Amino acid sequence: MSQPVLPPETRIGHTHLKVADLGRALGFWRDVLGFEVQLRHGDSAAFLSAGGYHHHIALNTWQSAGGTPPPPGHTGLFHVAILFPDRQSLAAAVHRVRTAGIALEGASDHGVSEAVYLSDPDGNGVELYRDRPQAEWPRDAAGNLVMTTERLDLRALLAEA
Missing domain, CATH: 3.10.180.10 (2,3-Dihydroxybiphenyl 1,2-Dioxygenase, domain 1)
Structure with a gap:
């Protein structure tokens, strides 16, 4: 069986990140880097992009509100x-x-x-x-x-x- 090959037009579409505090995360991704909010679900999620795309970066607190980053030496x-x-x-x-x-x-x-x-x-x-x-x-x-x-x-x- 041969190894599959993806079409050359294939791209990584978006990244979805678990964050501890949506406002703080928006302060970085929106206010510093410059991504624009396309959709927001209260204080639990936001979808951001460049150029009006539906989203390049999604941020959510669904499983991580108030959480801490994984310690060094762990997967992720x-x-x-x-x-x-x-x-x-x-x-x-x-x-x-x-x-x-x-x-x-x-x-x-x-x-x-x-x-x-x-x-x-x-x-x-x-x-x-x-x-x-x-x-x-x-x-x-x-x-x-x-x-x-x-x-x-x-x-x-x-x-x-």
């Missing part, structure tokens, strides 16, 4: 990756994060992309990134993709905000 979400269309919009988002006083946990140049890492108020990992054009992706002599983890120059990135 590593991070949600938010793909920005260009370097300038990534820089603007990182600038908003820093202005809000949210600590950055890392910043890497992966060759194929530039990424900044942080956590939301519930301890969920968040990656803010932009892809380079595929023609610029690093490849070895055989044409295989070569991803790296190098230091990202945050100063240069933020200069574009």
Whole structure:
């Protein structure tokens, strides 16, 4: 039996996060990152997106109101990756994060992309990134993709905000 192959148009549609406090979570996802609320169910759930899509991020307290993040060393979400269309919009988002006083946990140049890492108020990992054009992706002599983890120059990135 051969391994199944997904159509190339397949995408990850949305992420649904359990949060402890909906207002606090909205303060990050809406007020700092800039997602727009498309639908809200009182203080128990909100559905947010960019550009009017039904939702890219859903937040709910259905099983987690007042809860705490899972302790280190346990399974769960590593991070949600938010793909920005260009370097300038990534820089603007990182600038908003820093202005809000949210600590950055890392910043890497992966060759194929530039990424900044942080956590939301519930301890969920968040990656803010932009892809380079595929023609610029690093490849070895055989044409295989070569991803790296190098230091990202945050100063240069933020200069574009």
